[in-house]
Amino acid sequence: MGDSRNVVCARIVVEGRVQGVGFRQWVRKLARQRNLSGWVMNRQDGQTVEAEVQGASAPVHRMTELLAAGPPGARVDKIDVQWINPQNIPASFEIRR
Incomplete structure (x- = not known):
């Protein structure tokens, strides 16, 4: 992930028609393309x-913008982003159930 001093972590909550439309899979794909870690x-x-x-x-900030727009078939009504201290989260990006 490059220079650890530049690591940031965002907790993002997206509200709207975001379940049952492939939203989590889309988030995982975008995160992996950008070498980001975490979960959805x-x-x-x-x-x-x-x-x-x-x-x-930069890629984490871009992810917040992409999630605000959402994938085709989804409707984002509201997004809440909290910037938190970097966490001990998965090394890759995973979908949690």
Whole structure:
């Protein structure tokens, strides 16, 4: 992931039509293309997806922009991004169930 001093971590919650539309798989694909680590999962409420994305600052910031737009077939009504201290999260990017 490059220089560890530039590692950032974002906790992202996306609300809308984001479950049952391939949103988690899309997030994992984007994260892996950018060499980011973390996870994504559906929340129990049926209308939100939560993710933690960690890596170099520029690609993590770009991920927040991409998640705000969402993939085809999804509808993002709201996104909440919290910048948190880098976490001990998976070395790759995974879908949690």
